[in-house]
Amino acid sequence: MKSLTRFQLSTMMFLEFFIWGGWFVTLGTFLPQNLDASGAQTAMAFSTQSWGAIVAPFIIGLIADRFFNAERILGVLHLIGALLLYMMFQAEDFSNFYPYVLGYMIIYMPTLALVNSISFFQMSDPSKQFSSIRVFGTMGWIISGLIISFVFAWDSAEGRSEGMLRYTFLMAAVASAVLGLFSFSLPKTPPSSKGEKVSISDILGLEAISLLKGKNFLIFFISSILISIPLAFYYQNANPFLSEIGMEDPTGKMTIGQVSEALFLLLIPYFFKKFGFKITILAGMLAWTVRYLLFAYGDTGELAFMLIIGIALHGICYDFFFVSGQIYTDSKAGPKIKSAAQGLITLATYGVGMLIGFWVAGQVSDMYLNADGSHSWEEIWIFPAAFAFVVLILFAIFFKDEKIAKKDIEI
16 A cells, blocks of 8 residues: 555545544533433434434435445535534534534444445555554544643533533534545546446345354344443443543543554454353453442542543453454354445444434433432443343343354454
8 A cells, every 4th residue: 555545545544533533522422411301302312313324325325336436425524514513613502503413423324334434445464454443533522622621621510511512513623624624635436336226135244144143143232232232331421421520631631442442352252262252242341340430439539540540441342242243143154144244234333323322311310300400320320230131141141152253353
C-alpha cells in the first residue's frame, strides 16, 4: 500500500470515530441537564443508533453497492451530517433535538460500513493491513474524549452547569464537514455490485438464517442479542453516572476503555489458542458482570480505583464477546454467506439487542430517579450485572465448545 493511501485511510478512520466519540459519549449527560430529558427520552435518543443500524444495510445495499463510488457517498453523508450536528447544537428542547439525532444516526451508521469498504478495496491483504488502519479510529475516539475533558473542560462541574456540553455537537459538526470534504480526495472505490440485482433478503442477511439450524450457533445468536442489553446500559449511563457522582474529567477517563479495547484486541488470538472460543466468550460475559458490580459499589473517594477498573474492563467486555463473536460467525459461515452472516449478527446486536437495551436502561433509570434529580446508581447497575450473569450461566450450560481454525482467528 502506498504511503499516501495509508495516510488518507488513516485520516479517514481517525475523523470517522472522532466525530462519533465527540458527542455520543456525553449524550446521556447532556440531555437531562440541558434539555430536561427523562430517562425514557434519553433512551429514545440513544436508540437512534439502533434504528441507524437497521436502516444502514438498505442504504449500502440499495445505493452504495450499486450506483455510486463509496468515497463520494461518504463525503455527501458527512456533509449532511455536519448540518444535522449543527442543528443538534442549536436545539433548545428535546422535541426539536430528537428529529435531528434520528436523522443523523440514520445517515451516520452506513458510513461505518463505507469506511471499511474503502479501506478493504485499497488493501492487498486486509487481514494483515486493516488493523493498522482501524487503530486510528480508536485513536480518534480517545482524542475526542481527551479534548472534551482536558482542553475545553466541557464536562467539568462548572462546564456542565454553564451548558458547555452543547459545544461537543459543534466540534463534531466541524469534524464532519472536514471529513465530508476530505472524502472526495480519497482513492476511488467503485460500486461493488453495479448492475447486479440485490434482494431484501441479501440486504438483511436472511440467507444466513440457515446457520440458526445449528444448536451452537442458535445459542450464540440468542446470547448476542441478550448481552447487547447490558452493553446499552454502559453507552447510555456511564458518563452521566461518573459525572453525577463527582468524578473529575469523566469523559477523558472513559477513554481508558478505548485504550483497553485496542490492547485486548491483540490478545484475542492468544486466548482463542490457549482457552478456546467458549472460555473467551464467557470471560467477556463475566467482565460485564464484574464491571457493573464495580460501578455499583465504587465511589470517587477511597474506592475510586473500582471505577477505573470498571472502565478499563471495556476491552475484555467488548472484544472478548463482540469481536470474538464476529470471528466465530465468520468461521461458521461458508464463503457464499460470510457477508450475510455478519450482517445478520450486526442486525441482531446493534439493531434488535441494543434497541431493547436502551429502552430497558431508560426505564430502569427513571425507576431509580430520586426526588432531587439524582439517581440510585447502585440499584441501576445491579440490574445489568445480574442480567449479564444469567446470560453467562445459560451460555455455559447450553453452548458446546468447538475449535476454530487458526486461519479464522487472524485479527
